[in-house]
Amino acid sequence: MENETYSNGILPYIPFFYVIWSDDLLSTSEIQVVQTAIDEDHSLSQVEKNELLGWLDRDRPPSDATLKNWQQLITKSNVTLIESETFPLEAFARKMASHYCTSCAPNEHLKSIELNLGIQPNHYNHLFNVEVIQQKFSNSYTGKHLDGHFNNKHFDQLQAFREFLEQPIFKWEIERDKEQARETVLQQLTALAKAGWGALAYPKAYGGRDSIESYASVFEQLLFTDGSLAVKFGVQFGLFGGSIQNLGTKRHHDLYLEATGKAELLGCFAMTETGHGSNVRGIKTTATYVHESKTLVIHTPGKNDNKEYIGNALHSKMASVFAQLIVDGKNMGVHAVLVPLRNAQHEVLKGITIEDNGYKLGLNGVDNGKIWFNQVSVPVENLLDKYGQINADGSYTSSIKNANKRFFTMLGTLVGGRICVAKGALAGAKMALYVSVKHALQRRQFNDSIKIQEDLLMDYPSHQLRLIPRVASSFVYHTALQKAMGDYADSDADKRRIETQVAGLKAIITWFSTATIQECREACGGKGYLLENRIADLKNDTDIFTTFEGDNTVLLQLAAKGVLSNFKSELNAGGFLSVLKLLRTRMTDKLATINPAYSNKLDKAHLYNPKFHLHALDYRLRRLTDTAAMRIRGYIKKGVPSYQAFLKVQTHLLELGKAYSEALAVKWYYDFVAQQKEGSYKDLMYQLGALHALSIIRKDASWYLEQGYLSGTKSKAIRQRVERLSTELRPHINSLVEGFGIPGHLVHAPIAG
């Protein structure tokens, strides 16, 4: 076939223009890229330039007939598209041009177009009816480097721990029987303790390394090993040991901390009660001080006042029991007391009843139980008395006079556990994404012809949209949790603010993980339903993470109250006093009216700009804060009791809590990326951030539209950008999931290859 239509200078531009116009995503800034390249292309005559520039007019795009003609020109050239070329489209275009014109010289300007438009073979390889030599994975990024970038603290220790997990004892296996599963987990726990991993967060004097950050990283890896092991580890070293470390004094540390770290003393954390759930301040167990015998009498008053769902309850020798401390007939509020549960022969002590909670949806390797106390006496020294002491004369003193404040200070020391829960949930999501992406890179389904290979699952737009934004979000949330843990470990930080931040992050990240694992299960079809492929267990094990260490619905309301009181409220406080006080005085935040030019701004440079994302998320946060404050004030002015006023805006508070947390995660992520060295990984990180942020904004698009923050056209453009970014990241998806840093020896799913 002859090309009679186009000059030699124009010919190599044809595949570019075809790719550009066959889709509808060309924005003003993209047109600019092409225009500049043409302007600078001195090999073109002015006539040729004019012809090419004429095809760039968005108001008068090339006709369908022209496009069809281009398509045939391309197809009939019979050139093969080789995706592994450095500039595959430029190389293709060059070879195509050579087919019609033997004397054509390579055109360097086309490379700059290809580079600047960010177009990749998977955007156009299906548009040409030509042979395609596919490149399965991109070589631009490696998972190893990504892992290093995102785990830049204590990386060596993390690597050492990953290697430690290669021992056969940690190999994941299907185990249906809870007794057997608990036995395995106990052995694994002991092995970890013996090697010193359990004590990481404890002071060096007690065999630890004084690093709660390392502890949290280790916890995350354990989720890759087995959900039950991670939770058991958290209960023994984080909750039980943590209560001794944070609520006890040197006496308790000397007696118990080292043995706890070595798992020679197994303990449980007995806070929650059947009848009171999330309302810890309302627990009914009492610890009554008897001055004559210098003892505390622990007692469960009613049948439903038992401790419930206590992990490690069947293996423990001791419990850290939360109870109302009664001194001289007066309730001093909730305190923790160490109560021995069993003797050396593992017989339950007198006055104590322990029952197995039975089978659960997941985590059946964890021995959850119920505990009742019937007038059980322990020495007064067992009171974990850092924040409240009983003196030799039988009087009670505390450095924190306000009982409410004391209570929340004690609970505040446990915030680290909440970060770990979120990290654990996120690890579950990462593992599920790893398995389903690896599967989608091998599994083929359907095509237009039975003669050629079926398409890879990963190349279906719907499959990309269901998995790739979630991979991006995983990196953003990972970074947010790393930052939260760093802040929490920093003794100078504003604890009240961190509690609020962690409450919100825990809620949105555990919900994200539950939804992600579900999506992964479905994305793997029936294969995802088989236990051997791990997703099923990850799903069941992490499902409860939305409930424990603070029910998400409760936590989001706490976060909202924190925001409303400018982080001055006692976290968990029911009285709303500090919120109300602030509401009364606080000026309404003046939000600038959104300029129509802004709410209509559509170009790529703007939509991918972190400034836009942060502005949008911050706008939502501030607006929801103001409207919530106004509504509450309005009710109170009308005489509605304050508790009821808060209840009336409960669903609003949940949205506010979410908005706060999402804005925070994105802000922290971009702060982190800004600190990275320039180079290709930084670009990739910004792409991941943009995909996550636009997905989040997209989820609340109806709200933004209602507010006039987004125009209808901009909202549509965001939806298209989410799809487009997903396809742009498609070539890197293998490196991205490898960047989660999941050790190969912990991946057992047959479908992950």
Added chain:
Amino acid sequence: MENETYSNGILPYIPFFYVIWSDDLLSTSEIQVVQTAIDEDHSLSQVEKNELLGWLDRDRPPSDATLKNWQQLITKSNVTLIESETFPLEAFARKMASHYCTSCAPNEHLKSIELNLGIQPNHYNHLFNVEVIQQKFSNSYTGKHLDGHFNNKHFDQLQAFREFLEQPIFKWEIERDKEQARETVLQQLTALAKAGWGALAYPKAYGGRDSIESYASVFEQLLFTDGSLAVKFGVQFGLFGGSIQNLGTKRHHDLYLEATGKAELLGCFAMTETGHGSNVRGIKTTATYVHESKTLVIHTPGKNDNKEYIGNALHSKMASVFAQLIVDGKNMGVHAVLVPLRNAQHEVLKGITIEDNGYKLGLNGVDNGKIWFNQVSVPVENLLDKYGQINADGSYTSSIKNANKRFFTMLGTLVGGRICVAKGALAGAKMALYVSVKHALQRRQFNDSIKIQEDLLMDYPSHQLRLIPRVASSFVYHTALQKAMGDYADSDADKRRIETQVAGLKAIITWFSTATIQECREACGGKGYLLENRIADLKNDTDIFTTFEGDNTVLLQLAAKGVLSNFKSELNAGGFLSVLKLLRTRMTDKLATINPAYSNKLDKAHLYNPKFHLHALDYRLRRLTDTAAMRIRGYIKKGVPSYQAFLKVQTHLLELGKAYSEALAVKWYYDFVAQQKEGSYKDLMYQLGALHALSIIRKDASWYLEQGYLSGTKSKAIRQRVERLSTELRPHINSLVEGFGIPGHLVHAPIAG
């Protein structure tokens, strides 16, 4: 205290005005109700009327000071609010007025306000600082009547079946071991078969009752019993038996149907293959006809071409095997052949290999397995030859000449199974909602004071919003599936259209169920995580329903193709020919521009009107149809290959498939309600419909806003109405979940009380 401010005529109106203005939900039509009552109240003087009417001006609402004054007047009257009164607010207002004025006469007009505004004690009982005597359940509706209304076909048989399930053998118990679980399920299956329940859909001549509708109702009840039992039942009687009934001829019926119904012959349905998943047309198993021996040779060519996930594989004596039928070297397309698997001693026959699929996320009472065939010969008579026959001379004939059409006709006979899957998933959602609502009606959490009772979970707005719309949706989807099954059973119906409808409904309803059960798990907190409370098992058992009998993502694309081709396309067809043909000729549907007065219409009467709901859902469907058609046409005009053009709009097609199915379900629901007798249940049904429809519209609010179909204000009003309707239905929630008709003897969850 004296009331010095208000006249005796005005006094009883005060609580009404307080309730009205303390919230922000008063719409124009509601103001009208109050205005009419005042106009007609001849006990009021003109001065009093003017004062009251002055308080109805939305532009000049009563001041905060006035409202606070009203609140105090109410509180200081010390009157108790008794929720069980017929007109509780009127009674309260009357008593309050009497407190300040001994001679006040009852005012009948207040009753009409209370009735017409639809205000209920739970809207205002928290606004007054008075003693409240709560009414736990409303007496307006009973679950029994609801059940009867919604299961109006074959109700006696349904009741008989529910009673049958009271036998101890059907009692649900925790069973972790798959061998034991399979044994139990097999025994239950046999008991059902012996009593004739398995054969319901078969002709009377073979022990059945010729009623696929009864069969489907029975299937739903089995899900309440146990997920594995339901699926095993479906495989044995619906899939295996169904293939004999629908694809076989009298010879096969005579030989096998009665034994199948009695479970004397156990069989499996061997369609899906490991390597080909949803792509049934691409299966690789062959059935090659050998004329010399008049046999068919069944063969699995490659390692991954085995039958996969075949239910009943380990218990079966025979399989209905789907294979490419090769006659005289020519592939006649996919046909089903009966292949014996085991002898009387249950030994696997020569050439056949069967492997257990192992443990799954759920349904471990079902024996799923993989099957390979190595040159297995069966008599040609075993070909299920209703749609294609091999004649005595060895030639092949079929009444359906087109191989594609033949294939889809065969698959079409299995659409009943898809309806059952959706019914089963929905039954899981109903059971989970039942358990979590019953729990929320007993469980108390938090309050503003430790002195008074904590609030019921069910009284939290966030809890109402998470459960009540889902209860409403369950009734709507139930009705849609009843209608689909009725149409399917009707031999005169347009089969192609029904297939499209069922494909879409199966997808949206199974997704709804998965999300609902998840919400219920979380709404029950840690209690929901215990196996004993059933939600965990329902979650795991029904999870795969989004994948099997057609992956939801695939089904929605089929539905979309059905819509685009005006239900003329071969369902499942990959060639797109009929769609393309229609796209070429079809006129663009002229959608009227939305009048701003309409997109801004906010009053209650409009927002609750089925006409608005149907209009909105239909608008979305038509708009998505047009834009999808335009986009595909656009790509094709530019020379993009047709398969790729469809792929490029894949996410659009998924939205279209959903929009079609949601619109259909709401339409069928309102058609059903319109046929009901006038009376209170009809009103309730409309309320349920409005809550469901507004929730669905709300979910896609961003799209409606982008299109300008909804104004920002209207979109907000819809969000508020969803919350408001949830509180309006709160008093009836106990009756509503009892209306699901779950037999008491099948409810074992301790938290359901």
